[in-house]
Amino acid sequence: MKRFLTFLGTGNYLDTPYIKGKFSYRSPYVQVATLAYLKERGQEMDEVVVFVTESSLEKHGQQMMSQLKSIFTGEIKFVHYTETVTEDGLWNLFDLINQQLRPDDSYWFDITHGYRSVPLISLLSSQFATFLNGSSIEGIYYGQYDVKQQTGELVDLSMLLQLGAWTSAIQSFKSTGNPAELINLEKKERRAAIQHLTPEQRTILKAFQIGSEIQKVTQAIEMCRAHQLPEKIVRLKEMMNAYTLPETTIFRPYRYLFESLKSTFSDIFDAVTRVDVVESVIRWCLRYGLYQQAYTFLVESLYTETCYLYQLDPLNKEARNAVKNVFTKYGGKHKEYRMEPFYEIVQRDLEKCLLPKQKMLETTFNDLTKKRNNFLHADMNGDKIKETTLIESLNTLTPDIIALQRYLGTVISKQSKD
DSSP states (O other): OEEEEEEOOOSOOOOEEEEETTEEEEESOHHHHHHHHHHHTTOOOSEEEEEEOHHHHHHHHHHHHHHHHTTOOSEEEEEEOOOOOSHHHHHHHHHHHHHHOOTTOEEEEEOSSSOTHHHHHHHHHHHHHHHHHOOEEEEEEEEEEETTTTEEEEEEOHHHHHHHHHHHHHHHHHHHSOOHHHHHHHHHHHHHHTTTOOHHHHHHHHHTTTHHHHHHHHHHHHTTOTTTHHHHHHHHHHHHHHOOOOSSGGGHHHHHHHHHHHHTTHHHHTOOSHHHHHHHHHHHHHHTTOHHHHHHHHHHHHHHHHHHHTTOOTTOHHHHHHHHHHHTTSSSOOOOOOOOHHHHHHHHHHHHHHGGGHHHIIIIIHHHHHHHHHHHTTTOSSOOOOHHHHHHHHHHHHHHHHHHHHHHHHHHHHHHHO
């Protein structure tokens, strides 16, 4: 159900042409002009709710009703509120507005008339109702009267709502690492773009149409898709760097939002080497409580990076097992595999490279694999490791394993050159 909510004041309203682009409508009441404008844009209301005080109803009620009925055949309802500016009075008005915002309905507000507190309370009420019962606030309008020209302009304040929605979605993502709210908002705005978004709103939507690309990165991290992750990161980085919002004032807050969203990935985007990427991804995991993923990335990235350093395919099982088998001598589940002579050469060379790190491997790597296995077995392998220990250990294991990968990059590359 579509409903139009407005406030009726006590001023001496003159018959005025209200203008919005090519649209023009003459009426003493901006509410009627706004209703006509929405109708022209294909938004046929089912109900009009007019908030009135005793004095505004007495002065304008009858004429307002007549004007509304000249363009609207649906239900018209006057809702009384008390003329007060006390704190209790403002809360009562907030509650009164929310009583009119029914679940799953769509609403348009006109906030031209009424007390100075009306715009703020209307905006807060709309955001509250959207969260509480799923109602959808589609637009907020204000009539700007030009005394010299004796004309009025219909000002669309809907971008304030849009700003609040995008702010909430980005805040949710930055807090949780889950882009679901961003994606849902993007889908909603895309549906609205077919008919009803202004050019400015379409520009904003284009800037934030990256929710699905963000999700590809976050899901790759959550599901430990290490092989696909670098490509997805590059794609997202290119998209976010390529698009900028206009410099004009109306877009300024959205530019701040976009930069805030992009900064969430600054650590990952700034990564240069493979090891840098792994380190940044693990920091992401720690930030968003993805502790099991952090353990998995730490262990598997060590094998992967070593494969790359020996110019082996990390997806080749025999190559990976050859590398893995050297490390698992120091901890974890060790298996002997029959290897081709080439892989035996790689193993002997890797063992030689690791000799200076033997003590660290016997403690750090062994501790890493033990804790990762505890995760994999859902604490049913008898190790009895506390949750806090699993989390806190990552703060020391991560720099040690990352340092080991950097060390191997130095010594293996040097031996290759020699």
